[in-house]
Amino acid sequence: MIIGRKIAHKVKVISLRLSVVREKCVHCHRCTERCPVSLPVEAMVDSKLMEHSEYILCGTFADSCNENTIFLGFR
Numbered sequence: 711m712i713i714g715r716k717i718a719h720k721v722k723v724i725s726l727r728l729s730v731v732r733e734k735c736v737h738c739h740r741c742t743e744r745c746p747v748s749l750p751v752e753a754m755v756d757s758k759l760m761e762h763s764e765y766i767l768c769g770t771f772a773d774s775c776n777e778n779t780i781f782l783g784f785r
């Protein structure tokens with residue numbers, strides 16, 4: 711799945727991706743605390759680098775953000 715996502719991003723195929731609006735983040739830590747695979751989500755938001763090799767596309771941390779900072783969608 712990870713290799714498939716990397717190829718999709720490389721050839722710019724529409725795929726499920728994360729987007730962030732970093733300015734909305736209030737640093738509440740909810741996303742990092744609720745991530746089922748313990749990704750450093752808040753640090754990812756700060757860096758705007760939302761791709762992570764261990765991300766499993768579950769969407770849990772996007773759903774846990776009350777500030778609508780993180781979006782999961784096709785683009």
Ligand code: SF4
Binds near residue numbers: 739774775776777
């Ligand atoms: S849950 Fe949302 S507001 Fe809270 S730290 Fe994560 S991205 Fe920022």
